Amino acid sequence: xxxxxxxxxxxxxxxxxxxxxxxxxxxxxxxxxxxxxxxxxxxxxxxxxxxxxxxxxxxxxxxxxxxxxxxxxxxxxxxxxxxxxxxxxxxxxxxxxxxxxxxxxxxxxxxxxxxxxxxxxxxxxxxxxxxxxxxxxxxxxxxxxxxxxxxxxxxxxxxxxxxxxxxxxxxxxxxxxxxxxxxxxxxxxxxxxxxxxxxxxxxxxxxxxxxxxxxxxxxxxxxxxxxxxxxxxxxxxxxxxxxxxxxxxxxxxxxxxxxxxxxxxxxxxxxxxxxxxxxxxxxxxxxxxxxxxxxxxxxxxxxxxxxxxxxxxxx
Amino acid sequence: xxxxxxxxxxxxxxxxxxxxxxxxxxxxxxxxxxxxxxxxxxxxxxxxxxxxxxxxx
Numbered sequence: 001x002x003x004x005x006x007x008x009x010x011x012x013x014x015x016x017x018x019x020x021x022x023x024x025x026x027x028x029x030x031x032x033x034x035x036x037x038x039x040x041x042x043x044x045x046x047x048x049x050x051x052x053x054x055x056x057x058x059x060x061x062x063x064x065x066x067x068x069x070x071x072x073x074x075x076x077x078x079x080x081x082x083x084x085x086x087x088x089x090x091x092x093x094x095x096x097x098x099x100x101x102x103x104x105x106x107x108x109x110x111x112x113x114x115x116x117x118x119x120x121x122x123x124x125x126x127x128x129x130x131x132x133x134x135x136x137x138x139x140x141x142x143x144x145x146x147x148x149x150x151x152x153x154x155x156x157x158x159x160x161x162x163x164x165x166x167x168x169x170x171x172x173x174x175x176x177x178x179x180x181x182x183x184x185x186x187x188x189x190x191x192x193x194x195x196x197x198x199x200x201x202x203x204x205x206x207x208x209x210x211x212x213x214x215x216x217x218x219x220x221x222x223x224x225x226x227x228x229x230x231x232x233x234x235x236x237x238x239x240x241x242x243x244x245x246x247x248x249x250x251x252x253x254x255x256x257x258x259x260x261x262x263x264x265x266x267x268x269x270x271x272x273x274x275x276x277x278x279x280x281x282x283x284x285x286x287x288x289x290x291x292x293x294x295x296x297x298x299x300x301x302x303x304x305x306x307x308x309x310x311x312x313x314x315x
Numbered sequence: 316x317x318x319x320x321x322x323x324x325x326x327x328x329x330x331x332x333x334x335x336x337x338x339x340x341x342x343x344x345x346x347x348x349x350x351x352x353x354x355x356x357x358x359x360x361x362x363x364x365x366x367x368x369x370x371x372x
Contacts, residue, residue, distance in 0.1 A: 186322065195324025195363070240366050243323075251319065279322045313317040314332040315346070 001126060004052035004102065007167040008074055011100050012047040015072045021098050024072035025060050026050040033124040034110040038063055050074070052167075053126050057107035057149060059262040061216035065091045073097060076104035078151075078260035080160035081293025082216040085256055085300075091219060094162075094296065101163025103171040106144070106152030107261075111270045113147055151261035151274060154179040161294055179259065180282045182275060198243070204269040205242045207235070211263035211273050212249060217256050224248060250276035255284045255302045258293050328353050329360065 012024040028039035028049040036055045040063070041047040052074070061082035064071055071092075075083060080099060086092045113133060114121065117140075125132045131142045145153075154177040159170045178184075186194060209225065212218045224232045225245055233248065234241035250273075257277040264273050284290045287310045288301035301309075321327055331350045335343050 183322075191321070191324055191326040193324075194322065198323045234366065238366055240364055244364075247320070247323065254319075276319075276323070279319055283318050314334060 001053045004167050005050070008050050008052055008100060009047055011165060011167065012041055012050055012072060013044045015098060016041070016044055016047060020070065021072035022069040024050065024074070024100075025063050026074035026100075027052065027056045027058075027060075030055070033121050034108065034113065052102065054106070054108045054131070054144060055110070055124070057152075057261060057265045058214060059216045059260045061086055062214065062262070064097070065216070065219045067092060067096070070096050071098070072100060074100045074102060075160050075163065076102040077155065077157040077159055077161070078104075078258045080162050081157060081258040082260060084162050084293040084296055085258070086216070087296055088300065089256075098165075099160065099163040101160035101166045103160070103166065103168055104152075104155075104158045105171055106148040106155065106158070107265075108144060108147045109149040110265070113142070115270075149261050149265065150272075151179070151259050151264070153177070154181070155259075157258075157291075157294075162296065180278060183279050183282050186275070186279070198246075198275070199239065201275060202242050202246050202271060203239070205237075205246070205271055206269060207237060207242065207245065208268060210266040210268060214262040214266040215253070216260075216262070217253050218249075224252075246273070246276055250280060253277050254280040255288075255290060255300045256292050257281055325363075326357055328357055 008026060012026065015021045015024060022042065024041045024047060026039055026041065027036040029051055030036045034055045036051070036053070036058070038058060038060060039046070039049055041050055056076070059082055060073055060075065060079050064073060064083070064086060073079070073083065080101060083092070083097060083099060087094045108131060113124070117133065117135065117138070119135050119138070121133055121135050123134050126144070129144050131144050131147065133140050133142060156174055156177065156179065158173055186197060189197065212223060212225070225235070233244045257280065259274065259278065259281060261274065264271070267273060281291070284292075284301060290301045292300065317330055317332060320330055331353070333346045335346060
């Protein structure tokens with residue numbers, strides 16, 4: 001990962017120096033282990049803060065919405081797909097972007113790692129495929145592959161789909177994984193079990209909206225949950241309000257979600273929010289053969305009409 | 316959307332979609348009859364999606 005960091009800094013400095021871009025959006029070391037922060041470098045000094053490791057799971061496409069400057073942006077597979085989605089949805093122009101592509105080998109799941117230990121983790125060090133977790137009175141070596149985020153472990157688009165420059169050679173894409181395994185499992189339940197499954201899933205939700213804030217798709221000037229005239233959804237923690245929020249949030253991402261996992265990563269309660277969006281992704285793939293963010297030239301299924309669109313649902 | 320709601324636990328048969336022109340009054344009547352019949356065949360929805368009073372722990 002050190003090579004990635006050095007290469008990112010080198011590219012960022014070059015772009016800032018020759019005026020290709022006004023800023024470079026990337027990551028810097030966070031104040032807590034496994035919590036890297038998004039960082040906007042506007043001069044070569046602050047470009048030295050840019051870095052890369054397996055804790056860069058946030059989606060940086062979230063920070064380019066409606067910007068007018070020329071932007072250099074560090075993008076792994078999912079970020080690049082969200083950048084494509086942004087371009088398609090007119091939230092940024094392609095020629096404003098200089099995409100620094102990161103061939104990605106997956107991000108580690110801080111929820112999973114934190115749950116493995118009883119005491120606080122004070123440092124997480126990474127070398128190659130192993131990760132050393134240490135605290136005040138312990139130190140343990142883990143294999144990165146075992147603690148990958150669920151979406152990374154089943155990712156089929158690790159390489160950026162759109163980029164101007166790569167920091168390293170492309171990595172091999174995974175082909176023997178099924179991103180929709182859990183969806184298939186839920187599909188086989190009956191209605192009552194499904195209802196209860198989702199009831200349990202979202203019961204810890206505190207309606208903090210971190211999932212919405214971290215999501216690059218959620219760029220509405222006023223979100224439906226914040227509107228008061230009319231008030232679309234109650235603000236309480238009543239199970240019905242919570243479910244309404246989750247259903248609507250997910251449906252707003254239909255045909256747009258790239259399964260980057262930012263929502264799950266930021267959830268303070270560790271809710272598997274992707275269970276909602278994954279079903280929509282699976283439907284989009286099965287009904288329209290569509291995966292979000294793979295091409296700048298194709299319109300998404302929900303904003304086009306074809307005479308052979310599936311219509312079994314309507315009588 | 317139908318798939319999605321049914322995936323999260325709404326019983327098949329409770330949710331109906333139809334396209335009816337303002338001139339198709341007979342189709343409207345037929346569809347409403349069919350829907351009310353089909354929904355009545357299902358048990359009550361256990362007040363799902365109906366908020367009654369604030370929940371107090």
